[in-house]
Amino acid sequence: xxxxxxxxxxxxxxxxxxxxxxxxxxxxxxxxxxxxxxxxxxxxxxxxxxxxxxxxxxxxxxxxxxxxxxxxxxxxxxxxxxxxxxxxxxxxxxxxxxxxxxxxxxxxxxxxx
Numbered sequence: 001x002x003x004x005x006x007x008x009x010x011x012x013x014x015x016x017x018x019x020x021x022x023x024x025x026x027x028x029x030x031x032x033x034x035x036x037x038x039x040x041x042x043x044x045x046x047x048x049x050x051x052x053x054x055x056x057x058x059x060x061x062x063x064x065x066x067x068x069x070x071x072x073x074x075x076x077x078x079x080x081x082x083x084x085x086x087x088x089x090x091x092x093x094x095x096x097x098x099x100x101x102x103x104x105x106x107x108x109x110x111x112x113x
Contacts, residue, residue: 001029004036004085005111007065011039011088012113014059018052020090026101026108037086038105042096046076052090053079 008025015023020041029036043049050073057067060083069082077095081088089101 001036004029007060007063007083007086008037008039008111009113010059010063010065011056011083011086014056015039015041015052015088015090018048018055020052021093022096023113024102025111025113026105027111028105028108030109031105031107035082035085035087037111038101038108039086039088040091040096040101041089042091042093045092049076049079049090049092053081056081056088056090 012023012025020043022042024040026038026040027036028038041052043052053073065083067081068084070079072079077092078099079090091099
């Protein structure tokens with residue numbers, strides 16, 4: 001659990017460095033077996049979303065964490081980065097509002113990073 005918290009912290013910091021909007025870290029370890037944390041943010045446009053994806057991948061790789069699977073690259077609306085212990089969701093504003101993961105996973109505990 002400490003490792004996954006560290007991963008979430010690195011991811012949240014990397015997103016903040018590239019000006020990710022409304023960054024949320026949700027601890028879902030007590031309600032889900034798929035992952036320990038969701039890290040959720042929004043980007044203003046396709047270019048920023050790609051910059052957020054690239055920067056997070058770079059920072060987590062530097063810390064020794066490897067991306068297991070990635071979905072949505074090139075769509076410009078929602079990129080999911082699966083690191084096993086954490087899952088990072090990078091949305092455009094419209095898709096984030098539509099899917100509203102924060103509401104769906106409201107049983108999770110929001111964590112301050």
